[in-house]
Amino acid sequence: MTTYAVTNPATGAVEKTYPTATDEQITEAVNLAAETFTSYANTSFEQRAQWMHRVADLYEERLDQLCSIITREMGKPVRQAEFEVKISVSIYRYYADHAAEFLADEELPVARGGQAKVQYDPVGVLLGIMPWNFPYYQVARFAGPNLMAGNTIVLKHAPQCPESAEVMEQIFHEAGFPAGAYVNIYASNEQIAERVIPDPRVQGVSLTGSDRAGAAVAETAGKHLKKVVLELGGNDPFIVLDREIVPQAVELAATSRFGNAGQACNAAKRLIVLEEFYDDFVEQLKTAVEQVQLGDPTQPETAMGPMSSQQALENLDAQVRDAIDHGATAHVGGAPEDREGAWYPATLLTGLTPEMRAYSEELFGPVAMVYSVASEEEAIKLANDTPYGLTATVHSSDPARAAEVGNQIHTGQVFINETSTTAAELPFGGVKRSGFGRELGPYGIKEFVNVRLVKYSKN
Ligand SMILES: NC(=O)C1=CN([C@@H]2O[C@H](COP(=O)(O)OP(=O)(O)OC[C@H]3O[C@@H](n4cnc5c(N)ncnc54)[C@H](O)[C@@H]3O)[C@@H](O)[C@H]2O)C=CC1
Numbered sequence: 300m301t302t303y304a305v306t307n308p309a310t311g312a313v314e315k316t317y318p319t320a321t322d323e324q325i326t327e328a329v330n331l332a333a334e335t336f337t338s339y340a341n342t343s344f345e346q347r348a349q350w351m352h353r354v355a356d357l358y359e360e361r362l363d364q365l366c367s368i369i370t371r372e373m374g375k376p377v378r379q380a381e382f383e384v385k386i387s388v389s390i391y392r393y394y395a396d397h398a399a400e401f402l403a404d405e406e407l408p409v410a411r412g413g414q415a416k417v418q419y420d421p422v423g424v425l426l427g428i429m430p431w432n433f434p435y436y437q438v439a440r441f442a443g444p445n446l447m448a449g450n451t452i453v454l455k456h457a458p459q460c461p462e463s464a465e466v467m468e469q470i471f472h473e474a475g476f477p478a479g480a481y482v483n484i485y486a487s488n489e490q491i492a493e494r495v496i497p498d499p500r501v502q503g504v505s506l507t508g509s510d511r512a513g514a515a516v517a518e519t520a521g522k523h524l525k526k527v528v529l530e531l532g533g534n535d536p537f538i539v540l541d542r543e544i545v546p547q548a549v550e551l552a553a554t555s556r557f558g559n560a561g562q563a564c565n566a567a568k569r570l571i572v573l574e575e576f577y578d579d580f581v582e583q584l585k586t587a588v589e590q591v592q593l594g595d596p597t598q599p600e601t602a603m604g605p606m607s608s609q610q611a612l613e614n615l616d617a618q619v620r621d622a623i624d625h626g627a628t629a630h631v632g633g634a635p636e637d638r639e640g641a642w643y644p645a646t647l648l649t650g651l652t653p654e655m656r657a658y659s660e661e662l663f664g665p666v667a668m669v670y671s672v673a674s675e676e677e678a679i680k681l682a683n684d685t686p687y688g689l690t691a692t693v694h695s696s697d698p699a700r701a702a703e704v705g706n707q708i709h710t711g712q713v714f715i716n717e718t719s720t721t722a723a724e725l726p727f728g729g730v731k732r733s734g735f736g737r738e739l740g741p742y743g744i745k746e747f748v749n750v751r752l753v754k755y756s757k758n
Pocket residue numbers: 428429430431432455456457458487488489491492506507508509510511512513515516530531532533563564661663
């Protein structure tokens with residue numbers, strides 16, 4: 300049974316519970332989104348943009364409240380929560396400002412004469428299934444473009460995030476969107492599979508989360524011929540090619556790995572370093588990891604708070620224990636803190652080998668793993684030795700060399716001499732088990748539209 304509750308990971312205390320929807324409520328939610336679609340699809344881009352900018356205004360006006368909610372729901376340090384709210388605002392404003400341009404009719408040349416154009420029409424009700432790690436940002440990547448395209452949305456958030464889910468729906472309605480344009484549901488997985496995805500008025504599903512969840516939802520969607528966009532996990536390589544870049548690479552690696560307590564699909568997870576300066580890199584990184592102190596996530600000076608839940612901590616602990624039991628070395632950290640709440644210290648592991656779970660599985664927590672390789676070719680081979688393909692970052696004092704290596708890594712995104720970042724105008728997505736489809740940028744608004752040909756005879 301799915302329980303929607305605010306369980307503060309800093310203390311383990313259940314602070315608020317929300318009732319899972321009844322089957323009748325689920326049906327009413329889809330009915331409302333479907334009935335609203337007809338009129339909403341006929342609103343102008345200007346009207347949608349006005350409402351969308353108002354959503355962004357309300358996020359800005361309620362910054363402190365929004366930050367406090369997710370700090371309690373999943374332990375995010377308040378400064379990082381501010382960043383998340385602000386990037387969500389930028390996504391809403393980006394699509395408010397650019398949707399009309401991105402979805403403008405396109406005239407097509409016709410060899411045999413006549414006229415033709417493509418128009419980008421909304422398709423109907425979309426289901427969004429979002430995770431707990433960035434409660435506002437993940438929803439913005441889905442709601443921003445699809446509402447601007449004229450679709451209506453039914454949003455099922457993570458069971459850990461019922462309060463942020465509630466406040467987002469309130470904001471969209473207060474901003475002026477029709478009630479049926481954005482409908483939040485506290486649904487169970489079974490209700491999603493049995494009552495939402497099969498509904499003929501639901502035209503697509505966007506899920507961000509684990510590949511396990513993605514596979515389950517995509518299987519149901521496939522059975523009912525519904526398009527999906529999947530933003531799943533990653534085990535992203537971070538390759539260091541020369542000694543000169545090591546100090547910068549150490550700083551970037553620590554920032555990427557320990558932000559959000561390591562709970563980011565695009566975090567640098569596998570640090571791959573040429574053996575000639577491997578010891579130096581590990582020593583410098585050890586110093587950086589030791590400086591990442593756990594703290595009260597409500598305090599502005601805190602760099603890392605608890606993990607999102609006791610379950611997330613236990614999953615990570617099992618993976619790290621398995622690595623250590625099979626011979627890995629924990630230079631820093633390596634076990635949960637002995638106190639109430641989901642507290643796991645910044646951890647540095649070396650000596651990873653293929654028989655360990657940590658070698659092939661995503662470690663969704665504050666654990667940096669460093670691998671030594673003898674050559675650039677070995678670095679590329681190791682980087683690609685994963686079922687995932689989300690982002691890769693490559694670091695060298697010679698950016699052209701880094702780009703050449705980056706071009707050989709099978710991922711949806713490559714970053715040269717910087718951490719894997721995200722922005723409203725940059726497409727985000729992966730290959731292999733990291734999912735398919737793209738969010739953000741001009742690509743994110745064309746995933747759930749009907750690319751419709753209109754042709755006129757030449758007479
Ligand atoms: N790509 C990303 O941003 C994220 C990836 N993850 C990955 O997921 C792993 C585990 O995290 P979880 O909390 O288990 O995330 P999850 O993948 O179980 O949850 C993500 C969302 O999918 C929903 N969901 C899960 N199974 C479902 C099903 N059968 N039908 C319908 N909805 C379903 C959840 O309720 C939630 O809303 C992490 O270790 C990480 O690898 C988790 C969060 C975000």
